[in-house]
Amino acid sequence: MKGRRLRSRARYQIFNRILAMYSIIILLVISLLVVLIAKYVADDFITRSLEANEKQVEALAVYMAERERSLATHLRELYFYPELVESIAVALKNDPETYLEYRLDQYSLQRSFVPSNVESFMRGFYYGDGAIDAITLTSYETDQVYAYVFQYANWNRIQNEGEQQAITLTRPINDGSSTTGIGQLTAYYSSEALRQAVASANNVGFLQMHKEDGTLLFTNRPDPFELPQEEDSGPVYKEMVKNGETFYYKVEQDADRGLYYVGVVPRSEITELSSLVYATIALLIAVACVTVAVGYFVMRRYARRMQRIEASMQLVEQGDLSARIDMSLQNKIDELGSIAGNFNRMLDELKRYIDKSYVLELKKQEAEMRALQAQMNPHFLYNTLEAIRMKAVIEGATDAGAMTFHLASIMRYALSENRSATLGEELEHTKQYMALMEQRYRHALTVEYEVDSSLLMDSILRFSLQPLAENYMIHGFMPDKKDNRLHISIQKKEHVLTIVVCDNGKGMASERLEAIKAKLREEEYQHIEQSIGLANIHKRFQLEYGQPYGLSIHSVADEGTSVQLTCPLEREESDCDESPAC
Structure with missing residues (x-):
């Protein structure tokens, strides 16, 4: 001492x-x-x-x-x-x-x-x-x-x-x-x-x-x-x-x-x-x-x-x-006074934390137990879905088997921890989802793909294409109509990857369309009724690629909706030329 x-x-x-x-x-x-x-x-x-x-x-x-x-x-x-x-x-x-x-x-x-x-x-x-x-x-x-x-x-x-x-x-x-x-x-x-x-x-x-x-x-x-x-x-x-x-x-x-x-x-x-x-x-x-x-x-x-x-x-x-630091000897408006005040408040918080540490420890153990109980082994889920699909095939329920296969593929992709994927993987995930929808609405839904195959190895954020198709199924698809059509186009314009998803569905009124566009222009995206998927994609793309890129939407009531998504191509032309996928 x-x-x-x-x-x-x-x-x-x-x-x-x-x-x-x-x-x-x-x-x-x-x-x-x-x-x-x-x-x-x-x-x-x-x-x-x-x-x-x-x-x-x-x-x-x-x-x-x-x-x-x-x-x-x-x-x-x-x-x-x-x-x-x-x-x-x-x-x-x-x-x-x-x-x-x-x-x-x-x-x-x-x-x-x-x-x-x-x-x-x-x-x-x-x-x-x-x-x-x-x-x-x-x-x-x-x-x-x-x-x-x-x-x-x-x-x-x-x-x-x-x-x-x-x-x-x-x-x-x-x-x-x-x-x-x-x-x-x-x-x-x-x-x-x-x-x-x-x-x-x-x-x-x-x-x-x-x-x-x-x-x-x-x-x-x-x-x-x-x-x-x-x-x-x-x-x-x-x-x-x-x-x-x-x-x-x-x-x-x-x-x-x-x-x-x-x-x-x-x-x-x-x-x-x-x-x-x-x-x-x-x-x-x-x-x-x-x-x-x-x-x-x-x-x-x-x-x-x-x-x-x-x-x-x-x-x-x-x-x-x-x-405690005697605050009567400190000037509360300068930096040292602020440090002294924060130090005293830190000790007060520390004391309260110590007093509640036992209760917090019990709650932590309880939360960990619930988390363990809520966990599910993905392999067990895949194996279970595969067993259901085989059972359906054996019993002749081919549609149920196919739908189970598509669901397993979708869940396998969704449970991946990767932040990005290739455009081919994202497109395949979308195709599995749309195949599942086609099984459900047979003879009422037609999906068309127009894809530049040289772009399939380019990287893109996960869950950027499938939510656009899902948005159509939720808001634009008309079950009582027999000629529902969804067209997905993936092309390259100069050095920009352009994804266009257009349909002939319900469309939107001009007031609703302007409200959605205004929300997309906001820096902070709050909950948007019936369009949370679009806002999520737009924000993620702008955070990842910058302000010029993201999502734009055009719609006419009773005629259909067109959604365009843009992002920069990350590969050079020379790399694409040498890639086997090109």
């Missing part, structure tokens, strides 16, 4: 260890999954942040390309007006006094509404592109500079900070009659307009624009940020550490304009963006831990309930049939 308790305790210790190991595995898997998710989310945040910054770099490059395209388009219009080109050429090749005299002369001679002076043309640049703060014309020969200012506050700031740090684009100016350059046009652009152009709702990091010599032209960071001076870094962001902080940066070179576009993303900004995600992951870990803990204690509770059930089973095993 003590050893069994120790084994039970050890077994439940193993169960607890397995439960603990299972919980640890769940925690490890969840932790690993959370770590992977955290890494994926962090990488995804970095990727999306870099993509957002890259779009800003692209916006910066597009902005400068659009400024240059606008500048070139407007400057190209200059060469459509020769007077304007001449005016600019005079301004660039001479001193201001000479140019002023030229302007006065041209003004008095001007007949067109198209402006032909430099000031009007320069104002057209500002009207075409509001981001321009000022434009300067510089002569190649005299170094003479003409400045046309549109935004004085920005121009003053440029002068104070130095023109080297201004955002400028320069285009050459030719004299109009040749490709010889006479000077250059320089456009100064507003840094504030550039800052607004590259601003977006999801700004991440900051932008910088440098000249080839490293001069900083633009940044949307309050204080300048020094980066390694290098060639175009390509589409991939690089990583650098500065002052203990990690930065991701990308440099794109604009060789046409001599500029470098730089995108910089501090890792601290990405960390700030992803802090909410990390908090969510931490919450998931906490929820997972609580879930595992709750599951552990719930399973422990189930383990204790199972232990109580096993303890009760051990008491029953030791012979204590009064042991």
Whole structure:
């Protein structure tokens, strides 16, 4: 007894260890999954942040390309007006006094509404592109500079900070009659307009624009940020550490304009963006831990309930049939509660069975005695019928002898325990029954057989053909009629065995026929008055061969009935060809 308790305790210790190991595995898997998710989310945040910054770099490059395209388009219009080109050429090749005299002369001679002076043309640049703060014309020969200012506050700031740090684009100016350059046009652009152009709702990091010599032209960071001076870094962001902080940066070179576009993303900004995600992951870990803990204690509770059930089973095993499982400690609606309830009911039934076992044993012995008394040796029956037949033959009662012979054959077939028979055996059994009926109703019954002899060796369920003939004798045969006829046809249609039994008997009314067909279609066949044999055959065939097969019936009142029975042929054609019976 003590050893069994120790084994039970050890077994439940193993169960607890397995439960603990299972919980640890769940925690490890969840932790690993959370770590992977955290890494994926962090990488995804970095990727999306870099993509957002890259779009800003692209916006910066597009902005400068659009400024240059606008500048070139407007400057190209200059060469459509020769007077304007001449005016600019005079301004660039001479001193201001000479140019002023030229302007006065041209003004008095001007007949067109198209402006032909430099000031009007320069104002057209500002009207075409509001981001321009000022434009300067510089002569190649005299170094003479003409400045046309549109935004004085920005121009003053440029002068104070130095023109080297201004955002400028320069285009050459030719004299109009040749490709010889006479000077250059320089456009100064507003840094504030550039800052607004590259601003977006999801700004991440900051932008910088440098000249080839490293001069900083633009940044949307309050204080300048020094980066390694290098060639175009390509589409991939690089990583650098500065002052203990990690930065991701990308440099794109604009060789046409001599500029470098730089995108910089501090890792601290990405960390700030992803802090909410990390908090969510931490919450998931906490929820997972609580879930595992709750599951552990719930399973422990189930383990204790199972232990109580096993303890009760051990008491029953030791012979204590009064042991019961305390249902107050069981949940009656779950599986263990159902097991406990069934166990208690089983013991109650077992007790009642034991109490009645003596009476049941007496009844069993009595039933066995009655069964022995009711048994009849088939051989004794056959021998008795054969003796009666021989006695009838000797005394000249040939009809009685023949009927006795047919009856013996029918009983021999009926007492066989086989589930199926060959079609030939079933047909012979039917012939014996019909021969017996022909002896009884001599000159009033004619039976015709139309049988494909190649099918006689095929297997069929026993008692499938004879009940059809018997059904006719019971329900369709008319004793007062002299031309009763029963036709039995057994043929093969493709790979289906078809048995048709038709007669010229009473037939059935349409209402009765529909009632029988409805009963045949039911899955459960109950008692059908005057047609139990048909229902039995139909159900057995469908259970054996499947839904498409079975029995169908057609009947017309006072004309006759036709019953068709179908089942699949179990032999192949090649087997039939080789069979001697074919």
